[in-house]
Amino acid sequence: MLMIISLDQLPVGESGIVTVIDAHGLTRRRLLDLGLVPGTVVKTIRKSPAGDPIAYLIRGSIVALRVNDSKQISIKPFSEVAINE
Amino acid sequence: MRLADNYEKNGDLIVTTLYDYARRIANQVTVVKDQGRDWDQLIDDLVTSKYFGYPLMFLLLGVVFWITIVGANCPSQLLSDLFFWFEGQLTFVFQLVQAPEWLYGLLVLGVYRGLSWVVSVMLPPMAIFFPLFTLLEDLGYLPRVAFNLDHLFKRSGAHGKMSLTMSMGFGCNAAGVIAARIIESPRERLIAILTNNFVPCNGRFPGLIAMSSMFMAVGISMASSSLVSALVVASIVITGIMITLAISWLLSRTLLKGESSSFTLELPPYRKPQVITVLIRSFFDRTIFVLWRAVKVAAPAGALIWFLANITVGEYSFIAYLADFLDPLGRIMGLDGVILLAFILGLPANEIVIPIMVMTYLSEGAMIELDSLSAFRQLLLDQGWTWLTALNFMLFSLLHFPCGTTLLTIKKETGSKKWTILAAVLPTIVGIIVCTVIAWIVG
Amino acid sequence: MSDYLISLAGNPNTGKSTVFNRLTGLKQHTGNWPGKTVLQAWGFYRYQNEQYTLVDLPGTYSLLAHSPEEQVARDFICFGQPDATVVVVDATSLERNLNLVLQVLEITSQVVVCLNLVDEAKRKNIQVNAAKLGDELGVPVVETVARRGIGLKELQEQIHLLVHGKIKTNPLKIHYPPELENKISDLIKQLHYLPESLNKRWVALRLLEGDQSILRGIQEVTRLAFS
């Protein structure tokens, strides 16, 4: 079985593919506009000192998301993909 | 419900399709060779690190002020020497043409002397501080500060974009208030507007720096005293930020109830600042601008104050009467009546608070021979100033009603008298409480 | 009176205000800080004896969402009826920037792409083929280093050619999946009452994703058109 985790769980330095975006309304739009659509590759770059927000590499730019928001994004980590294929 | 679902599905399809095109085209026209070493990441590892992130922010702020204070010392002295030499020449001319005593008092002792202190005390720190701050901004450090501090904004129920409106406030609070337009939720927008004044603007920095370098850390060796002064100014700024967060927290639990809304923050690559352009721009656009505002208002104010000081109502001069009236409150706050009067008369612009204060003190007849910058400090000492007065002056400068321009902007942006009044009353109350408590603890 | 109205759009922090300042000689605040420009700023420049009004818009990632900055930028491009729109693009992150370019191309064909920050791209070993990009998008693409003023003369020239109709653009058409295309063509038929100046396909797209604010904008435009 493939493991799906929420984006805030993706450890620093790891990448994954967005599967589902469960945010709605304005938040959803904002995430989509940054290029976070199902199929997008995302890499966790760093956490802020308090652990929230977390910065991700999304389509060539570094964008910080709050944990509230990144919780709503499901992601398939690459390491898992490799193990299961 | 179904309609909304449909909208969402359509929207997803649209965005996904657009990004598919974007990716295809980007891949076709771009060639990426070896990326080399990523310095940005190394710097970010440090400035956002769990342990060094916050101390570094404080240190950097401290270093900026330290360079300002150390660097401003010598030019300030030179400027004031120059001005006082010229005052001698002026006096000579006045004597030569046998000008009436009152005219000499008004023009030379009132206007000219006040102005020359303002320029020699305010100009050098501004000319150093503004470019340094602009360089940090150009480098790309500010978004990192926002990244480090965001969770505090979130917890206090404020919008993440408030770090941007606040950093605009460092330039000018009116601009910060206008910048709050980028915050969509009316609740969070109001919080940003009401708290913007807690970051000191261009017009207040020179005063903070001057007071700190004159009164904090006296009696310590020269080198370490400027360090202490710098840390004091940095702490004042941090205090402002903490009060911003506290008031935001309070507002989001009382008048403006609600949670912080979602927010994304881009961390741009660091960019090498254009040093020369920054130097020139910040000198002309900010330093000269602020100085000109101070001079423009301070000159007529100097004349007015000289008159007020020389018109007597009964036993007292008019100005002494006003200052005496405010004196009890001032004393409770560890200040005095003249200082409070200066803040009130300084409503049009924060730049003129110190000039008004100095001119009022001068008009009260402390006409000792003042021929150097240390005399500025002496003048204040003669009026009973201590390090506590200076500290509370800095705190009240940070925590009092916004300037007239900012208030008008708030009125325009909120369209409400009620919020405008609150924006003036809130910081003033905080200031009175903070100053009183500190004066009480120390005294 | 100005002869032409030109708007400057683009993602945040791509150098719009820098281009604006260079061309108009004004001093809009710039800074390495996405979202630095909050309001639109107006300025002028002369080129070949004609006067151009340039509008510096706030940076946005898209023209779809409804944040205030995006609204300002979107409303200006749609309803401000500029003679041309310059989209300033960050050469180091083309993919995300192109998303916005494509959205602008859906509204108007009067577009010049200003491929900025090419010095930074070079430093990062990223090479962008501007000519090929122009072919793909069907609009002129000008490489610039706005901070040093490089390429801005060429940008002015391309704007000049465009507003005089001396270049015909052929903007890339986005084809959506059939299910969506069907809905679009159905909806367009019902939009016949809209004024000519509005792009019906674009309005249909916005309506399909439930954009409320677009209706308000249209109402205003139609009111103006009929009064």
Ligand SMILES: Nc1nc2c(ncn2[C@@H]2O[C@H](COP(=O)(O)OP(=O)(O)OP(=O)(O)O)[C@@H](O)[C@H]2O)c(=O)[nH]1
């Ligand atoms: N290296 C380099 N830096 C540039 C260039 N153009 C602009 N910059 C820098 O990029 C940063 C952003 O420039 P701005 O002009 O403020 O960007 P903007 O698009 O107006 O940004 P927003 O108003 O936030 O949307 C500034 O630090 C500029 O000095 C360029 O061609 N090369």
Ligand SMILES: [Mg+2]
């Ligand atoms: Mg800008």
